[in-house]
Structure formats: C-alpha cells, structure tokens
Amino acid sequence: MLAQQLVNGIVVSGVYALFALGFTLVFGIQRILNLAHGAIFMTGAMVAYYVVKAGGALWLGFIMAIIASGLLSVFVEIVCFRRLRKTGDEEFGGIISSIGAGLVIMTIAQRVSDTLILRFPFETFPVVIFKFWGLRVSMLQLFMAGAALVLVFILGYYIYRTSFGRRVRAVTDNEHAAMLMGINPNLIYSQTYFLAGALAGAAGVLVGLAFNSINFIMGEPYLMFGFVIIILGGLGSIPGALLASLVFGMGQTLTIAYLPSGLTDTVIFAALFLILLFRPHGLMGKEEAGNIRGRR
Amino acid sequence: MLSIDTLKVHYSGIQALRGVSLEVTKGETVALIGPNGAGKSSLLNTISGLVKPNSGNVVFEDTAITGAAPWAVTKTGILQVPEGRRVFAEMTVLENLQVGQTALHGREPTYGLDDVFRVFPILQERREQMAGSLSGGQQQMLVIGRGLMGGPRLLLLDEPSLGLAPVIIAQVFSALSELKQQGLTILLVEQNAHLALTASDRAYVLEQGQIVKSGASADLREDPEVAALYLGQG
Ligand SMILES: Nc1ncnc2c1ncn2[C@@H]1O[C@H](COP(=O)(O)OP(=O)(O)O)[C@@H](O)[C@H]1O
Ligand SMILES: [Mg+2]
Numbered sequence: 001m002l003a004q005q006l007v008n009g010i011v012v013s014g015v016y017a018l019f020a021l022g023f024t025l026v027f028g029i030q031r032i033l034n035l036a037h038g039a040i041f042m043t044g045a046m047v048a049y050y051v052v053k054a055g056g057a058l059w060l061g062f063i064m065a066i067i068a069s070g071l072l073s074v075f076v077e078i079v080c081f082r083r084l085r086k087t088g089d090e091e092f093g094g095i096i097s098s099i100g101a102g103l104v105i106m107t108i109a110q111r112v113s114d115t116l117i118l119r120f121p122f123e124t125f126p127v128v129i130f131k132f133w134g135l136r137v138s139m140l141q142l143f144m145a146g147a148a149l150v151l152v153f154i155l156g157y158y159i160y161r162t163s164f165g166r167r168v169r170a171v172t173d174n175e176h177a178a179m180l181m182g183i184n185p186n187l188i189y190s191q192t193y194f195l196a197g198a199l200a201g202a203a204g205v206l207v208g209l210a211f212n213s214i215n216f217i218m219g220e221p222y223l224m225f226g227f228v229i230i231i232l233g234g235l236g237s238i239p240g241a242l243l244a245s246l247v248f249g250m251g252q253t254l255t256i257a258y259l260p261s262g263l264t265d266t267v268i269f270a271a272l273f274l275i276l277l278f279r280p281h282g283l284m285g286k287e288e289a290g291n292i293r294g295r296r
Numbered sequence: 297m298l299s300i301d302t303l304k305v306h307y308s309g310i311q312a313l314r315g316v317s318l319e320v321t322k323g324e325t326v327a328l329i330g331p332n333g334a335g336k337s338s339l340l341n342t343i344s345g346l347v348k349p350n351s352g353n354v355v356f357e358d359t360a361i362t363g364a365a366p367w368a369v370t371k372t373g374i375l376q377v378p379e380g381r382r383v384f385a386e387m388t389v390l391e392n393l394q395v396g397q398t399a400l401h402g403r404e405p406t407y408g409l410d411d412v413f414r415v416f417p418i419l420q421e422r423r424e425q426m427a428g429s430l431s432g433g434q435q436q437m438l439v440i441g442r443g444l445m446g447g448p449r450l451l452l453l454d455e456p457s458l459g460l461a462p463v464i465i466a467q468v469f470s471a472l473s474e475l476k477q478q479g480l481t482i483l484l485v486e487q488n489a490h491l492a493l494t495a496s497d498r499a500y501v502l503e504q505g506q507i508v509k510s511g512a513s514a515d516l517r518e519d520p521e522v523a524a525l526y527l528g529q530g
Binding site for chain 2: 163166167169170173174176177178179180181182183184
C-alpha cells in the first residue's frame with residue numbers, strides 16, 4: 001500500500017540524511033571526501049551495542065555513540081587530512097588516506113566483534129506497533145524519524161543561526177578571508193568533523209536498531225548511498241543533501257516495494273543518471289562545486 | 297605604530313620582497329604604490345600572517361608579530377581588507393559584518409553596525425541580501441565595513457579601487473577620508489598612484505620587491521619620475 005511505503009520511505013530518508021549531511025558538510029568546507037565516514041557510522045552502532053551489552057541504558061548508548069563517533073571523526077581529520085592540506089595534495093591524497101583510516105577502524109571493529117553479527121538484547125527498544133488509518137508504524141520508526149528530524153534541525157540551527165555556524169560558513173565560502181577576520185580554520189574543522197561524525201554515529205545506532213544487526217562492514221553500503229546522495233544534492237550543499245536523501249530514500253523504498261527485486265538498482269541509478277544529465281551539478285549544487293580546485 | 301624591518305619573502309623560486317623596511321605612525325594614512333607584481337599584496341599578507349617571511353621583522357606597538365598566525369595578528373588590531381573583494385558570497389550582508397566581529401577576540405569594538413551603516417548607507421538597505429549578489433562597489437564597501445567591525449587599530453587596504461567605476465571609486469575614497477578624519481590609521485595599497493597619493497599623508501614606492509622611493513605624498517606627486525611612471529603624465 002502506497003501510504004505505508006511512503007512512511008517507510010521517510011524513515012529511511014531520515015537515516016540517509018543524517019549520514020549524508022556530515023559527508024557533504026566536510027566536503028563543503030574542505031573539498032575532501034572523507035571515505036572513512038562509513039566506518040565512523042559503524043563505530044556509532046558498535047559503541048551503542050557495547051554500552052547496552054555492558055548494562056547501560058539505550059539512551060546512554062545513543063549519547064556515547066554520538067560522542068565517540070564525533071571524536072573519531074575529529075581524529076580522522078587530524079591524522080588523515082591536516083598534514084595533507086599543508087602539501088596541497090589533500091584532494092586525491094585524502095581519498096587514499098581516508099580509505100586507509102576506514103580500513104583500520106573496520107579491522108579494529110572486526111577484532112573487537114570477532115567478525116560476528118551483533119544483536120541488541122531482545123526488547124532493547126520496546127516493540128510497539130501503532131495502527132491508524134490502515135498504517136502500521138512501529139515506535140522504533142517514529143523514534144527514527146523523530147531523532148533524524150531533531151538532529152537535522154539542531155544542525156540547521158547551528159549552521160544558519162549561531163555565530164559558530166556563521167564562522168563555519170565563512171570558512172566554507174572563503175578560507176583566506178575568514179582567516180583575515182580572525183578565524184582559526186583548524187578549530188572550525190574540528191568542530192565540523194565532530195558534528196559530521198556525531199550525525200553519522202547517530203545514524204549508525206538507528207540502523208543498528210532497525211535491522212537489529214551490527215557488523216564491522218555495515219557502513220560500506222551507506223558510504224556508497226551517501227556518495228550518491230551528496231552528488232545528487234550538489235556537493236557541499238546542505239539543503240541539497242536533505243532533498244537528495246528524500247529523493248533517494250523514497251525512490252529506493254518505492255522501487256523495492258513495487259518492482260521485481262533485480263530491477264531496483266537499475267531503475268534508481270538510471271533515474272539518477274537522468275537527473276544528472278539535466279542538472280550536472282546536482283539538484284541544488286553550484287557550478288563551482290563540481291570544479292574541486294575552483295575555489296582556491 | 298607599525299615598523300617593518302628588512303623583510304624578505306620568497307615563494308618557491310620567486311623573490312617577492314627583497315628587504316623591505318617601512319613605518320606607519322598612529323593616525324597616518326600611508327600609501328604603498330607600485331606596479332602589478334611588485335610585491336604589495338605579499339607585504340600585506342606577511343603583516344597579516346598569511347605569508348611567512350624568510351627573514352626580517354614586523355613589530356606592531358612594540359610587539360613582534362613576525363610569522364604570527366593570521367588570527368593571532370587580528371587580536372592586535374591589525375585588520376586586512378584583501379584584494380579582489382573577498383566577500384562571503386553565500387552569506388547576507390549582515391552576516392558578513394557579524395563575521396567581522398570575530399577579529400575582536402574580546403576587544404572593545406571601535407565601529408558598530410550603526411557606524412558602518414552611517415559610512416556606507418547602501419549596506420543597510422541591502423543588509424538581508426546575499427553578498428554575492430551585490431555590485432562590485434557594494435562588495436568593496438562591504439569588505440571595508442567587515443574590516444571595521446573587527447575593531448581595527450591599523451587597517452590594511454589592498455587595492456580598494458580595483459575594477460570599480462570612477463563614481464564608485466570616489467564614494468569609496470570619500471568614505472576612507474572620513475575614516476581618516478576620525479583618526480583611523482591606514483596602510484593603503486594601490487596601483488592607482490594618483491588616487492593613493494591624494495588620499496595619503498606619506499607614501500612608499502615598491503618595485504620588484506624593493507622600496508625605491510618614499511616621502512610625503514604631496515612631494516611624490518610632484519616628483520618627475522613618479523609622475524612619468526605612475527601618474528600617466530610625462
Ligand atoms: N602564493 C604565491 N606563490 C608564488 N608566487 C607568488 C604568490 N603570490 C604572489 N606571487 C608572486 O610574487 C610577486 C609579487 O606578487 P604580489 O605581492 O601579488 O604583487 P602585487 O600585489 O604588487 O601585484 C609576483 O611575481 C607574483 O607572481
Ligand atoms: Mg596585489
């Protein structure tokens with residue numbers, strides 16, 4: 001039934017948005033694709049799992065996951081990108097070093113989890129199903145959509161309504177001019193990577209709960225989806241990433257529901273191809289975003 | 297107030313500054329003129345900390361700031377308005393001005409929003425507009441206003457007339473003379489020597505990374521060599 005699929009699609013889109021926003025935020029400010037973003041997402045899920053397993057409450061696990069993923073993301077920036085930026089080779093060098101960081105994180109996770117699929121204990125998240133207007137919506141789905149909405153709102157408020165956010169946008173816009181106005185870009189980078197990682201970690205926990213399945217490579221498909229979404233939205237564009245998450249999440253849910261399973265990816269990627277044919281810089285991208293070196 | 301001593305800068309291969317010395321006293325407007333590629337921007341960027349010098353000293357009010365980070369330099373009250381109107385294009389006029397306040401780092405502001413709007417009324421009209429959509433002249437006014445919001449004790453201006461129509465240049469320079477009247481110390485970089493020598497008290501001529509002449513602006517205007525080379529009259 002269509003209405004049911006739309007509800008499912010919104011939930012999926014919310015998770016994609018959390019993942020993709022940080023991905024695009026980092027690209028916007030540094031013109032870098034952080035390919036360890038998927039591993040950071042996975043780390044969020046793992047941290048929440050181990051907190052719950054150790055007897056902690058789920059909300060505690062959620063908060064710890066957000067903090068841990070945020071810090072991990074800051075660490076990745078310092079280790080993988082900061083030195084490269086000084087040499088000016090971060091664009092391609094950064095891709096390689098962040099793949100490396102992702103592999104290291106995943107290998108550690110593989111060791112820690114013993115390559116097992118981890119599952120939250122039964123009823124970690126209460127199984128409650130609401131039925132109304134012929135729809136079946138679980139409390140978990142409501143929580144996922146609500147959490148995504150709240151986090152996206154907080155991010156938007158932070159970026160567009162606070163003096164910190166103004167500084168982030170200033171560095172994104174013109175780093176030299178921002179430095180001349182007294183902004184230390186390194187501090188801005190750390191804060192941005194923290195936000196990006198925290199959102200990815202939150203998405204990781206939500207996905208871990210939704211499928212009740214956590215493993216060391218769970219982030220990789222999301223890295224691919226995230227990549228598609230930020231290109232579709234326009235590299236570096238926050239509203240673009242939101243819109244593209246919705247388009248992609250809905251498209252994926254609906255094609256899975258209504259098309260033979262072999263066709264899903266074909267249809268989605270054909271549609272993306274068409275969109276990019278008409279809007280090569282993405283739904284809301286600037287022309288210069290495609291030209292990675294353009295802004296230096 | 298600002299004292300620069302035998303400053304040398306080279307980029308990979310190119311020597312941009314070959315031992316430049318220069319002084320700016322409180323309350324003065326000092327012009328730095330010279331052809332394209334002379335090293336004028338390199339000098340301002342070295343003062344601002346964007347470029348690290350190979351040798352030499354920059355001293356501001358008895359404190360050495362040689363090689364300090366750009367954000368640390370703004371703490372002392374040295375504010376640069378860069379060449380080429382580098383507004384934050386995707387932010388509103390108001391937001392651009394607010395970002396300027398970062399340079400205060402807790403110092404008392406010397407110009408508030410109202411003061412900036414009094415000097416450049418057009419910015420008040422356009423305050424909610426994206427900076428990228430302003431005309432060139434308005435963007436130049438905005439970057440100067442943004443610098444003022446940072447509480448400058450010394451304002452470094454890099455080619456404020458570049459690419460602007462004469463009417464707009466006149467507006468910008470009348471605003472600068474107003475700021476000068478109010479006691480602001482300015483180091484003005486210009487290729488347009490006539491403008492710079494009219495707007496300043498003293499001036500230095502920079503050629504190929506070296507100061508080749510200096511003196512009172514009124515005298516330099518009469519100097520035959522300067523006139524021949526920079527004032528476009530024989
Ligand atoms: N970042 C840089 N890297 C290499 N060379 C540079 C750089 N910036 C300026 N130069 C060179 O240094 C010289 C002085 O440039 P600049 O200071 O911009 O001069 P001006 O502002 O007087 O036009 C020029 O030859 C220029 O090509
Ligand atoms: Mg220049």
